[in-house]
Amino acid sequence: MNDVYFQKLEEIQKNEFIKAAIDCVGAGVVITDPEQEDNPMIYCNRGFEELTGYHSEEILGRNCRFLQGEETSSKVVSKIKAGLEDYHPVFVEIRNYRKDGTPFWNELQIFPVFIENMDQTYFVGVQRDVTKRREQEDLMGHYLNEVKRLSTPIVPVEDDISILPLIGTVDDDRIHDMLETVSHHVKETKEDYMIMDMSAIHSYNEAIHMGIYQLYQLLKLMGTQLIITGVKPSLAMQSTPYANFSDLQLKTYTTVKQALKAIR
Ligand SMILES: Cc1cc2nc3c(=O)[nH]c(=O)nc-3n(C[C@H](O)[C@H](O)[C@H](O)COP(=O)(O)O)c2cc1C
Known part of the structure; x- marks a missing residue:
């Protein structure tokens, strides 16, 4: 070898x-x-x-x-x-x-x-x-969409009025999703009033502040009036550092009940 x-x-x-x-x-x-x-x-x-x-x-x-x-x-x-x-x-x-x-x-x-x-x-x-x-990943995407949908629950109370209860943590992403959902909803229903109820919100931030402003402008363009309810004194205090909305004809009420009474 x-x-x-x-x-x-x-x-x-x-x-x-x-x-x-x-x-x-x-x-x-x-x-x-x-x-x-x-x-x-x-x-x-x-x-x-x-x-x-x-x-x-x-x-x-x-x-x-x-x-x-x-x-x-x-x-x-x-x-x-x-x-x-x-x-x-x-x-x-x-x-x-x-x-x-x-x-x-x-x-x-x-x-x-x-x-x-x-x-x-x-x-x-x-x-x-x-x-x-x-x-x-697909399942996660599905659940995230579901969470997104559930985090903007729009409740129609009468033919021309809906309530949007604001709940949980509100940041820029949520505001973006909320604006998208609301604009879809109003386009379909052409309601006269949208009541945004803030009684479940405990701390105010810039995202909420800008969200109210953008929602007001968006709804105005679509012919719907935005009404804010449930603003507690503590929340109102927290909103003072942000630009005030005196130029907007924004109506606010202590409770949803009062807002409905005023509309009628
Ligand atoms: C080393 C090597 C491994 C490849 N393995 C796969 C594979 O596992 N699955 C697959 O769909 N294509 C695989 N391809 C790609 C296809 O062989 C082919 O290059 C591809 O479909 C694009 O060319 P075509 O448009 O002529 O089909 C592989 C290509 C190379 C060079």
């Missing part, structure tokens, strides 16, 4: 060692060869087989787009294509499909890797199933 034999054996053992190590990675790993027609896959690890349900023999030689399907965004595919054309790394989340047709969210990273002794660049792709995280 000569030196070349031992060198080759060492090379094979090294490759086997690296292959075994990559198989242990808790993610899909593939290598593609862009010098061949349609950039086919020339290697995939066990993680990729487990993730997609395909066996390597069925898929080696094919372009990875076979994982795409009906819900795959063409925008994301174009982003990958553009990145690969420029030999830039790509990082996307893409809707893919397993062999049995079940969809999953694939967090895909692609890196161009130059292999010196082959004088060629290959692409290495790493795939992770992030379906659970995406589902949690």
Whole structure:
């Protein structure tokens, strides 16, 4: 046995060692060869087989787009294509499909890797199933929308009057949501009066102050009069550092009951 034999054996053992190590990675790993027609896959690890349900023999030689399907965004595919054309790394989340047709969210990273002794660049792709995280994010978005909706409860009391009770912490974001919800509501109902009740508010701030001003202007443009109720003396005291609203014809009452009586 000569030196070349031992060198080759060492090379094979090294490759086997690296292959075994990559198989242990808790993610899909593939290598593609862009010098061949349609950039086919020339290697995939066990993680990729487990993730997609395909066996390597069925898929080696094919372009990875076979994982795409009906819900795959063409925008994301174009982003990958553009990145690969420029030999830039790509990082996307893409809707893919397993062999049995079940969809999953694939967090895909692609890196161009130059292999010196082959004088060629290959692409290495790493795939992770992030379906659970995406589902949690979607659920969270749904709940946030629900909270947003519930935090501006508009209560119609008569044909032309609604009450908007202000509750909880009020900041710029909430004021923004409130203005949006109120303008939608008034556009639909074309009410004459909107009563904003502040009896559940314990501390006054700039967001509330500016919110009242903006709401007043918005409703005026839409032909609805804003009435404020429930301003406690402590709240009125806290509002003194802010610009006064003497130029607005803003009506205020101690209670909603009094406001309704005055309107009628
Ligand atoms: C290394 C590598 C791994 C890839 N892995 C995936 C993958 O897991 N899922 C997928 O939808 N596309 C994957 N792609 C992208 C597609 O192979 C293809 O490049 C993409 O669909 C854009 O080209 P096309 O518009 O010709 O289809 C991978 C590409 C490379 C180079």
